[in-house]
Amino acid sequence: MRLDFIQNYPLNLQANEILFSNIYPNLSPIDPKDYAQHKQDIEEFSDFFGGREAYSFGFLCTDWFFLLEQIAKNGLIAYGISNHQQGYQACKLLGNFPYKLIPDSQSGKIEIDSIKKAIMNKCRCFIVPFVNEDILSINDIVSIQMLLQEELKDYILIIDISLAQSFQYPIPKILNSHTLFLLNGESIGLLRAHGSIIAKDFAYPFLFPPNLSNPMVFKALNQGVKNPLQVSYQDSKKLFYSCLKESLGDDLSLFVPLENTLPNSLPLRFASIKARNFLQALLLHKIYAINGQECLYGLTRPSFVLQEMGYTQLQARELISVSYRHLEDMKNLCEILKDIYLQIRLLEI
CATH class of the missing domain: 3.90.1150.10 (Aspartate Aminotransferase, domain 1)
Known part of the structure; x- marks a missing residue:
């Protein structure tokens, strides 16, 4: 019996077969059919979450460190400590640990008041999980986004939707020019280090990591999100x-x-x-x-x-x-x- 379902999501064999279905590790640099298919895979995957583009993001410490370092060059970060463990480790490698957004000890959620305090401390980038790791509580990401839109002209909101997607919990389609989603492929059954950043007309493209990814990763991610493991619809x-x-x-x-x-x-x-x-x-x-x-x-x-x-x-x-x-x-x-x-x-x- 498994009591660690979303934390240790079972591998999706079909998605991983797709991931390794290519004979060669790279697409042909001159075959337009290969690149047309790759573009279509990206568009289908990002559209599932209301986005228009997607980029490889492995969810390892190095991926997080690049993202955090790029943001830190352009403004103060407010970081939800209940994000992925590898993100937490990457924060420790920065010169200064970002401003901490900590779930409230009573509600278990990152409260709006803590976002307001981060704004008062001149933070402009907010990295928040939709679902807090370990304690499994849900943050009100819609209200957080609304507050940032009201209070700040320029902001960046990055939301990790991984655990919510594991449980097929409804994810608001709130992507815009200031908001990104992160999805850990491991949370939908892919092998580790095959995740994604999902965007829609994002205003700060310098954040996107210049990774060389498996060319089949977005087709595999499509399989993971569109053909997930069935979960009980009865909340017991x-x-x-x-x-x-x-x-x-x-x-x-x-x-x-x-x-x-x-x-x-x-x-x-x-x-x-x-x-x-x-x-x-x-x-x-x-x-x-x-x-x-x-x-x-x-x-x-x-x-x-x-x-x-x-x-x-x-x-x-x-x-x-x-x-x-x-x-x-x-x-x-x-x-x-x-x-x-x-x-x-x-x-x-």
Whole structure:
């Protein structure tokens, strides 16, 4: 059973077959048919999100660093620390860490007030995830864009839509000359380092990285977004939480209110445990879950998102970041989670 659905999205075999379907790594430099097809793939992909153009963006630290460095030359950055872990690492490599946009400890969202404070601090570029990593809460990107349009003549808004797209959550078509989308191909089943920047008449083309990409990447991305894995349209997160809460009482809580999270997504807080021990015990039952991105990538560190929000390392270790496609036997799963939790508390490990 997978409780890490959107964080560790299954590979889309058809999309990856497309990615490696070319015999040669480069298109013919003089064959107009090749370039016409490539252009069509880009147009179809970007149109899916209301855009007109798209560029390769691998979502690795080097990709993020180039993007951040280019922006930093032209204005102050307000960076949502709940973006992708590789973006967070790239921020550390800059001379000065950007102005931090931190999810509110109560709502779990990047609030409008924090955007206003960033504007007061003369920030002009805002990099915000639609869905916050680890805690899985949804930011109001439409209101953020409206505020920037009202307050600033020149601004750049970059929105990571990856986790929302994993769950096929509706993405507002708000691309314009000041707004970009980022999509991590890994979040729709492509192998790592095959993502995209999506744009529509963007006013600052110097931000687009001069990457040499796989010529089939946009055809593969099209396959990923248009033929995704089916997810349950019944949001059972509240029922799941109630079932678990009934067994564990005050030992179970949430880092973020469920009304602010994606469907079937729960940032569970198990009191006084270390997530690693809990996750190892779950593996014996063939149940896969994670604490946060740094746990997912094998870095054995608790959620940096929670720590930036003000939680201690010990508190951040209490997170089990749950997302699922569907639950076949919720009652049995709750019993397993309860038993493992109580055993760990009894053993004091």
